[in-house]
Amino acid sequence: MALPGPAATSFFVQRLTAHRHFWRSSALGSVLEPVLFLAAMGLTLGTLVDRGPGVPGGVGYLAFLAPGLLVAAAMQTATGESSYPVLGALKWDRLYEAVLATPARPADVLAGHLLYVAFRVTTSAAAFLVVLVLFGAAASPLVVLALPVALLTGLAFAAPVTAMAARLEEDAAFAALQRFLIVPMFLFSGTFFPVAQLPVALEWFAYATPLWHGVALARDLALETAEAGSALLHVGYLLLWTAAGTWLAARALQRRLVR
Amino acid sequence: MGGMVESLVRARGLVKRFGSYTAVDGIDVDIEPGESFGFLGPNGAGKSTTMRMVGAVSPPTAGELRILGMDPAVDGPAIRARLGVVPQTDNLDLELTVEENLLVYGRYFGLPRATVRERTAELLDFVQLTDRAKDRVEPLSGGMKRRVTIARALVNEPDVVLLDEPTTGLDPQARHVLWERLYRLKQRGVTLVLTTHYMDEAEQLCDRLVVMDRGRIAAEGSPAGLIAAWSTREVLELRFPVTEGGPSHAAALAPLAARGAVERVEELPDRLLLYTADGDAALSEVLALGLRPLSSLVRRSSLEDVFLRLTGRTLVD
Ligand SMILES: Nc1ncnc2c1ncn2[C@@H]1O[C@H](COP(=O)(O)OP(=O)(O)O)[C@@H](O)[C@H]1O
Ligand SMILES: [Mg+2]
Numbered sequence: 001m002a003l004p005g006p007a008a009t010s011f012f013v014q015r016l017t018a019h020r021h022f023w024r025s026s027a028l029g030s031v032l033e034p035v036l037f038l039a040a041m042g043l044t045l046g047t048l049v050d051r052g053p054g055v056p057g058g059v060g061y062l063a064f065l066a067p068g069l070l071v072a073a074a075m076q077t078a079t080g081e082s083s084y085p086v087l088g089a090l091k092w093d094r095l096y097e098a099v100l101a102t103p104a105r106p107a108d109v110l111a112g113h114l115l116y117v118a119f120r121v122t123t124s125a126a127a128f129l130v131v132l133v134l135f136g137a138a139a140s141p142l143v144v145l146a147l148p149v150a151l152l153t154g155l156a157f158a159a160p161v162t163a164m165a166a167r168l169e170e171d172a173a174f175a176a177l178q179r180f181l182i183v184p185m186f187l188f189s190g191t192f193f194p195v196a197q198l199p200v201a202l203e204w205f206a207y208a209t210p211l212w213h214g215v216a217l218a219r220d221l222a223l224e225t226a227e228a229g230s231a232l233l234h235v236g237y238l239l240l241w242t243a244a245g246t247w248l249a250a251r252a253l254q255r256r257l258v259r
Numbered sequence: 260m261g262g263m264v265e266s267l268v269r270a271r272g273l274v275k276r277f278g279s280y281t282a283v284d285g286i287d288v289d290i291e292p293g294e295s296f297g298f299l300g301p302n303g304a305g306k307s308t309t310m311r312m313v314g315a316v317s318p319p320t321a322g323e324l325r326i327l328g329m330d331p332a333v334d335g336p337a338i339r340a341r342l343g344v345v346p347q348t349d350n351l352d353l354e355l356t357v358e359e360n361l362l363v364y365g366r367y368f369g370l371p372r373a374t375v376r377e378r379t380a381e382l383l384d385f386v387q388l389t390d391r392a393k394d395r396v397e398p399l400s401g402g403m404k405r406r407v408t409i410a411r412a413l414v415n416e417p418d419v420v421l422l423d424e425p426t427t428g429l430d431p432q433a434r435h436v437l438w439e440r441l442y443r444l445k446q447r448g449v450t451l452v453l454t455t456h457y458m459d460e461a462e463q464l465c466d467r468l469v470v471m472d473r474g475r476i477a478a479e480g481s482p483a484g485l486i487a488a489w490s491t492r493e494v495l496e497l498r499f500p501v502t503e504g505g506p507s508h509a510a511a512l513a514p515l516a517a518r519g520a521v522e523r524v525e526e527l528p529d530r531l532l533l534y535t536a537d538g539d540a541a542l543s544e545v546l547a548l549g550l551r552p553l554s555s556l557v558r559r560s561s562l563e564d565v566f567l568r569l570t571g572r573t574l575v576d
Contacts, residue, residue: 006369007367009366010363010366010367013363013366014352014355014363014366017355017359017362017363018352018354018355021354021355021395022354093350093352093353094346094348094350095350095352097316097346097350098346098350098351098352098364099367100316101314101316101339101342101344101346102339102340102364102367102368102415103336103337103339103340103367103368103369104336104367105335105336257316258316258317258318259277259317
């Protein structure tokens with residue numbers, strides 16, 4: 001598999017050009033969603049939690065929840081951008097076919113796609129961060145470090161989901177992906193409560209998910225409780241998913257597009 | 260490339276298999292600079308598969324293929340940099356405007372932005388879509404989308420333009436607009452390689468063509484040359500009332516063939532075709548035999564007749 005070249009940027013620009021036509025509605029979503037979640041979970045549920053035993057570390061529930069939610073939203077954005085749009089570009093709009101008639105190669109398309117997902121994840125997470133600060137959910141200025149964690153987590157999902165999309169003929173599998181993997185991860189990977197609360201089997205499921213590592217790392221950084229060892233482990237695990245997913249996606253796209 | 264004049268496309272024994280199915284079964288092709296070359300054949304003949312190999316996006320299974328003097332297995336990107344591709348199914352970016360489709364595409368060829376802007380304006384003028392430049396592509400008519408695709412294929416000023424069924428699915432008026440634009444391109448000296456299953460399109464646009472059927476090339480030549488070689492000057496078309504069980508009208512015409520008044524008789528489900536140098540004379544002989552067709556028509560031979568002669572089947576079913 002060849003390394004990506006300048007055509008990757010061209011594909012990124014193509015996707016950005018399309019995004020310019022609907023950035024308003026997508027930006028609205030990026031702001032509205034954190035507002036709703038932080039209001040519903042952070043404020044109302046949070047008051048209840050804080051009146052009880054509270055969350056570990058002695059911080060308020062809102063400060064505990066916010067960095068995790070930010071990373072979970074990155075997972076959603078990355079998965080969304082790598083599922084239907086990728087299958088659509090292969091099968092319905094034939095976007096990739098058009099690009100490959102130029103000097104571009106499948107590796108360029110993949111790199112340009114991941115670049116675009118990175119852009120979407122980072123800008124959405126930045127909007128989330130602004131909302132989070134306005135809600136008073138920032139326990140420390142270090143909460144900005146949740147941004148690179150969101151980016152890395154986004155890629156750890158974008159790459160394998162792209163690999164999956166590149167092998168599909170029908171879109172039904174995306175609904176299953178959402179229902180059986182993404183939603184359970186969202187609920188049980190430490191975003192809303194420490195995974196130590198879970199039965200042991202589920203706790204280990206949580207540790208295996210890339211989301212838990214993203215959430216834990218973002219939270220540790222935002223609450224200034226990060227330790228070098230565990231931080232490196234989290235980063236390494238997310239990089240592993242990104243690398244393996246990218247390799248699988250490259251192979252799948254090459255097979256599908258060059259035949 | 261030196262001073263040698265080399266074919267723009269040269270294929271020898273070119274084969275493409277999908278699993279055990281052979282879509283292209285050993286074809287030889289030479290396409291020269293400045294000519295307009297066609298692949299004429301019915302659905303499933305292997306035209307698109309051939310175009311994708313010539314477009315350096317689909318690796319051949321066997322045989323030799325050189326495009327612009329280069330090997331697509333090694334120099335794919337360099338070859339594609341000098342091609343313009345109009346695929347069978349439009350693949351425009353539906354989320355973009357007409358103009359953006361060209362601006363964005365030009366970047367893949369490493370062209371300076373100012374150059375792409377300038378060419379985009381010229382090309383939209385050429386395909387008569389300047390007034391739609393800022394419109395989204397999605398709601399445009401089929402003919403307009405096709406013209407955007409053609410303009411996009413020209414943004415890198417290609418040496419060769421590959422057009423896979425350029426007017427299939429368009430209404431007659433849109434087809435004529437396209438033919439006229441393609442004819443202008445040809446006048447400018449652009450090499451056109453096109454596929455079609457319309458014999459009128461092949462006759463209009465091609466200097467030279469190959470008749471393709473089931474992955475093979477059945478004949479090659481200019482439209483007039485192919486007609487001269489494989490058909491008669493004229494054709495007499497006859498329609499008869501439907502006869503149930505009785506002797507066929509073709510059999511009744513046997514004496515004409517024996518006498519040499521017609522060269523050949525083809526029986527189609529809805530009509531008989533009599534191949535002859537003189538259609539009117541043949542009609543008189545048919546009437547003299549006491550046969551009473553419902554209708555008769557004398558016309559010149561076409562590529563459709565060539566195809567029928569070569570394969571025993573019609574081009575469009
Ligand atoms: N990617 C593919 N996989 C399997 N079979 C294919 C593929 N592409 C084309 N074919 C088959 O090859 C044959 C020739 O197709 P094609 O080149 O599209 O013909 P044409 O363009 O002349 O209609 C058809 O039977 C088609 O089903
Ligand atoms: Mg075809």
